[in-house]
Amino acid sequence: MSSVFSKIKQAWHLYKEIDIDALNKLAAKVDLAEVMRNVGKLDDTQLAGLMKMLGGNHSHKPKPSPPIEGDFYHLGHMLTEEERALQLKVRAFMETEIHPIINKYWLKAEFPFEIIEKLAALNICGVTYKGYGCPGLSNVMEGILTMEMARVDASITTFFGVQSGLAMGSIYLLGSEEQKQEWLPGMQQMKTIGAFGLTEPEVGSGAAGGLTTTAKRTGDSWILNGQKKWIGNATFADVTIIWARDIDDGNVKGFLVRKGTPGFTTEKIADKMALRVVQNAIITLTNCAVEEKDRLQNANSFKDTSNVLRMTRAGVAWEAVGCARGAYESALKYTKERKQFGKPIASFQLIQNHLVEMLSNLTAMQTMVYRLSQLQDEGKLTDEHASLAKVFCTLRTRDIVSKAREVMGGNGILLEYDVARFVADAEAIYSYEGTKEINSLIVGRAITGFSAFV
Numbered sequence: 001m002s003s004v005f006s007k008i009k010q011a012w013h014l015y016k017e018i019d020i021d022a023l024n025k026l027a028a029k030v031d032l033a034e035v036m037r038n039v040g041k042l043d044d045t046q047l048a049g050l051m052k053m054l055g056g057n058h059s060h061k062p063k064p065s066p067p068i069e070g071d072f073y074h075l076g077h078m079l080t081e082e083e084r085a086l087q088l089k090v091r092a093f094m095e096t097e098i099h100p101i102i103n104k105y106w107l108k109a110e111f112p113f114e115i116i117e118k119l120a121a122l123n124i125c126g127v128t129y130k131g132y133g134c135p136g137l138s139n140v141m142e143g144i145l146t147m148e149m150a151r152v153d154a155s156i157t158t159f160f161g162v163q164s165g166l167a168m169g170s171i172y173l174l175g176s177e178e179q180k181q182e183w184l185p186g187m188q189q190m191k192t193i194g195a196f197g198l199t200e201p202e203v204g205s206g207a208a209g210g211l212t213t214t215a216k217r218t219g220d221s222w223i224l225n226g227q228k229k230w231i232g233n234a235t236f237a238d239v240t241i242i243w244a245r246d247i248d249d250g251n252v253k254g255f256l257v258r259k260g261t262p263g264f265t266t267e268k269i270a271d272k273m274a275l276r277v278v279q280n281a282i283i284t285l286t287n288c289a290v291e292e293k294d295r296l297q298n299a300n301s302f303k304d305t306s307n308v309l310r311m312t313r314a315g316v317a318w319e320a321v322g323c324a325r326g327a328y329e330s331a332l333k334y335t336k337e338r339k340q341f342g343k344p345i346a347s348f349q350l351i352q353n354h355l356v357e358m359l360s361n362l363t364a365m366q367t368m369v370y371r372l373s374q375l376q377d378e379g380k381l382t383d384e385h386a387s388l389a390k391v392f393c394t395l396r397t398r399d400i401v402s403k404a405r406e407v408m409g410g411n412g413i414l415l416e417y418d419v420a421r422f423v424a425d426a427e428a429i430y431s432y433e434g435t436k437e438i439n440s441l442i443v444g445r446a447i448t449g450f451s452a453f454v
């Protein structure tokens, strides 16, 4: 009888891993007819004993694989039904409209203009603003939607963030009522595209006190001179907000510069290794005349500019979370499918350790930004709150994308597996809207009382 058991056991082990190849191997190694004859001779007790010995599993179906899910603490379940539906709508849009085309555009460093109308149709632009056709959703919801976008692609998220956050936000927070009426409805529908020009070739982190672009009032106009660098969307934007220092009172002011204004030229920054779809430009302003009515009427100093940045910095933290989540989910899926040594690599302890480290950081980041946006909804968001989240999330994202790339072996550097794009894009997110050092200094000043910028 023991040889009968050993034959059945041999057949069973081969059968458990069955696929077409295994079936052929099984037929070559075991006389299936003999196995069946032997099984037929067993009585019920022997059959039950055999099944127990083989693991007691009467079903031949493989165990279902757990879902690929980066929201481990179910933050999505804290949303209302309506909010959850919108989250899934944006996810579906990103997966069906953006994912199939994005690598091609990323490689060419071109922007897919055909998606603007479809993105506008989601009616999410100007997410939190009230009036002017904007949806007036919560800051938590804005964060969730930003994460959903970045989970698929950070370039489109950046394009959207410049439009909805930096450009519309400057007008919403600092424009006069006439300026809001003129610009916001068209921008909400994405018929009018905006850009935000603060950084200069020689002035990045030190923008607060060091802007060299000048504005000189002459009658009803202002004359702008200087250069801006890195300005997203600027090569095609209908309106660019230019931040310049008033020569007369020394304060930073904001100007709505319309496309085609004489003295305003843009040059695309070529050969970026990150966010290649975003069209960043160097802007040159040469005696560029802007009417007083196009000066942001409530932007009187850099403090006002900072109000816009505080709001958008929280968004960048969410963007980092989305980028990390996209990389984690891609990596998890890959490790379940990829086999080495005859087993899925996800079944190896060292790979699981990487995955769990990624998930731990991702979960910490998600809970952090969720609370950050709750503070924002309560009107309690401070610069240091936003800066801490920006520092932590962008730093952890770098770590997560690099681990995601690691568990994918060679394929981790191929664009077609998406993670390579996340790795590259995380570098830009890490630097813009305040570097790690600058945001750390903002938090450091808040907790120690000492300003250590200079």
Ligand SMILES: Cc1cc2nc3c(=O)[nH]c(=O)nc-3n(C[C@H](O)[C@H](O)[C@H](O)COP(=O)(O)OP(=O)(O)OC[C@H]3O[C@@H](n4cnc5c(N)ncnc54)[C@H](O)[C@@H]3O)c2cc1C
Pocket: 162, 196, 197, 198, 199, 202, 203, 204, 205, 206, 229, 230, 231, 232, 275, 280, 428, 431, 432, 433, 434, 435, 436, 437, 438, 452, 453, 454
């Ligand atoms: C892809 C991309 C898109 C962007 N889009 C826009 C945009 O749309 N509009 C816009 O206005 N800007 C934009 N930026 C600019 C961005 O905000 C700046 O790159 C960023 O603020 C850093 O400035 P910098 O690159 O000049 O670096 P620098 O300020 O020269 O910094 C270089 C290094 O020095 C460190 N450093 C500087 N000062 C200190 C200090 N006091 N103590 C310690 N370390 C310090 C920095 O942290 C950094 O590590 C974009 C940038 C990128 C890369």
